[in-house]
Amino acid sequence: MMRMIEVMDLVKLYPKRNSKEKIVAVDHASFNVKNGEIFALLGPNGAGKTTTIKSICGLIIPDSGEVRIKGFSVLKERSKALSQISAVLEGNRNLYWRMSVLENMRYFAGIRGKKLNKSHALEILESLGLKDKANQLVHSLSRGMQQKAAIAVCLACDTDVLLLDEPTLGLDVHSAVEFRSILKSLKEKGKTILLSTHDMNLVEAVADRIAIMNKGRIVVCEKKQRLIDVFTARAYKLRLVCDEESKKRLKELGFNGWNEDGNLVELQVNLTSSQKLYELIDTLRSNNIEIESIEKEMVNFEKIFISYTRE
Ligand SMILES: Nc1ncnc2c1ncn2[C@@H]1O[C@H](COP(=O)(O)OP(=O)(O)OP(=O)(O)O)[C@@H](O)[C@H]1O
Known part of the structure; x- marks a missing residue:
């Protein structure tokens, strides 16, 4: 499958105020986004997602490494590379505030050599619930509407690759749910989407990888389903019958967080492999800790995310 975005060994340092040291915003990050997939880039605040996305858009020059879009180098073949992408960036900085929504759509499509006819533009706005704001100046829209306007501009550009940095930020619940269907329909049209978000529901609903x-640093890069399968296979909830002595032993064995109700202790474990479950059962038995039940736990993306980004 064709690689639409290639991020290769990307490094970006920022100067630290009043210091000779540097902030390492992106630390040798590499990944590829394939044709037609929705690729989610996740990470806690300050992880380096926006810096990575800005490097892909050519807004930041990396200290080392390279980005290619459809094979074109963002640094060496800038206009060829950048004509393939459109982006929704943080803070809607890619909109002209003194132009109307429709004018913005026309202008940015025009830059990419695309003539946008009015009925198509209105169709896009309709799908975002923004049709009645078509002629309103961007600065007079609410924050959520500005976000939708940024998405409308991105759709009007009709590029093969879309970069969306926190696209659901500021959207109300209805709009965020609608946005999932919009992403799914873009995928059906064959678009490639790189999405950075803190919205785990969105990730669960639409991401392929x-x-x-x-x-x-990129700490994991996997198909979504594979991550869910691996974590489901390893996440267990154990109910143990423990007196105070057994609870002390549990602590000594390295367990430090559980729910308890009198003698009943509910312990959640994430094992590094399914085999480890047998070892755990043996350890508990040999410490005279009674096991009442063992259940496989349902995993969600929040848990997966936290397990990779815990301090
Ligand atoms: N212009 C800048 N000057 C100095 N440091 C910066 C600059 N932009 C980002 N940083 C620093 O680089 C690191 C990565 O920031 P970045 O915005 O890429 O993270 P992020 O993953 O997008 O975070 P968030 O989820 O909060 O948006 C942070 O430590 C941030 O403080």
């Missing part, structure tokens, strides 16, 4: 960044 996921990369998690932490402190500038």
Whole structure:
């Protein structure tokens, strides 16, 4: 499958105020986004997601490494590379505030050599619930509407690759749910989407592959389903009958967080492999800790995310 975005060994340092040291925003990050997939880039605040996305858009020059879009180098073949993408960036900085929504759509489509006819533009706005704001100046829209306007501009550009940095930020619940269907329909049209978000519901609903960044590094890059399968296979909830002595032993064995109700202790464990369950059962038995039940736990993306980004 064709690689639409290639991020290769990307490094970006920022100067630290009043210091000779540098902030390592992106630390040798590499990943590829394939044709037609929705790729989610996740990570805690400050992980380096926006810096990575800005490097892909050519807004930031990396200290080392390279980004290619459809094979074109963003640094060396800038206009060819950038004509393939449109982006929704944080803070809607890619809109002209003194122009109407429709004018913005026309202008940005025009830059990419696309003539946008009015009925198509209104169709896009309709799908976002923004049709009645078509002629309103961007600065007079609410924050959520500005976000939708940024998405409308991105759709008007009709590029093969879309970069969306926190696209659901500021959207109300209805709009955020609608946005999922919009992403799904874009995927059906064959678009390639790189999405950075903190919205785990959105990730669960639409992502094909996921990369998690932490402190500038890509700590995992996997198909979403594979991540869910692996975590489901390893997440267990054990109910134990413990007196105070057994609880002390549990602590000594390295367990430090559980729910308890009198003698009943509910312990959640994430094992590194399914085999480890037998070892755990043996350890508990040999410490005279009674096991009342063992259940496989349902995993959600929040848990997966936290397990990769915990301090
Ligand atoms: N212009 C800048 N000057 C100095 N440091 C910066 C600049 N932009 C980002 N940083 C630093 O680089 C690191 C990565 O920031 P970045 O905005 O890429 O993270 P992020 O993953 O997008 O975070 P968030 O989820 O909060 O948007 C942070 O430590 C941030 O403080």
